[in-house]
Amino acid sequence: DTGVSQDPRHKITKRGQNVTFRCDPISEHNRLYWYRQTLGQGPEFLTYFQNEAQLEKSRLLSDRFSAERPKGSFSTLEIQRTEQGDSAMYLCASSFGQDRGAEAFFGQGTRLTVV
Amino acid sequence: KNQVEQSPQSLIILEGKNCTLQCNYTVSPFSNLRWYKQDTGRGPVSLTIMTFSENTKSNGRYTATLDADTKQSSLHITASQLSDSASYICVVRSGGGFKTIFGAGTRLFVKA
Numbered sequence: 001d002t003g004v005s006q007d008p009r010h011k012i013t014k015r016g017q018n019v020t021f022r023c024d025p026i027s028e029h030n031r032l033y034w035y036r037q038t039l040g041q042g043p044e045f046l047t048y049f050q051n052e053a054q055l056e057k058s059r060l061l062s063d064r065f066s067a068e069r070p071k072g073s074f075s076t077l078e079i080q081r082t083e084q085g086d087s088a089m090y091l092c093a094s095s096f097g098q099d100r101g102a103e104a105f106f107g108q109g110t111r112l113t114v115v
Numbered sequence: 116k117n118q119v120e121q122s123p124q125s126l127i128i129l130e131g132k133n134c135t136l137q138c139n140y141t142v143s144p145f146s147n148l149r150w151y152k153q154d155t156g157r158g159p160v161s162l163t164i165m166t167f168s169e170n171t172k173s174n175g176r177y178t179a180t181l182d183a184d185t186k187q188s189s190l191h192i193t194a195s196q197l198s199d200s201a202s203y204i205c206v207v208r209s210g211g212g213f214k215t216i217f218g219a220g221t222r223l224f225v226k227a
Contacts, residue, residue, distance in 0.1 A: 035217075040219065041219050042220050045216075048214075056214065104161075108157055108158050
């Protein structure tokens, strides 16, 4: 499977714990995006990387959230001191090229449940 | 404020019938608009992209329209199938950056 891969698919954690998600984009895709999606809503933009550089961060990305893409390939999203409000689907997407119209391909998402 | 609003919120139709989903946006400057299909528990998959100069575009049984003057788009599904049951999300990309604004989606249920 050469699509966007996310791991884990599901994560249940206790409030206050830290969690880390991984995203492997489509090979050669230089752009990588993280989104958060709650039930019944569309995805909300969190952050965007071009290669290893994090170029945009949403105000939704509080100081408990951090994302990295150290070698311009896979990316990690860490949430520290999780809260129940962090429960959501976290989607990763990747695209190739400089064109703003380039299609972003989404992964299956990581569903986080904070109890 | 950049917003994307979709209607209806949900829709139930019989297999074989047609339906039209609506998307209104206030995103400015406008770059492009995509319609995505999202099956339950999966990531969205792009159906079609519309740029400023395009009025209509088809992809099989899906036809998207764009009126850039009124900032409205529609997605028409012809001869619906059970597999069309999904959320359909309208996504507008701002020309001012790489931010994309997602609508909340229309949840479509196709019944036999």
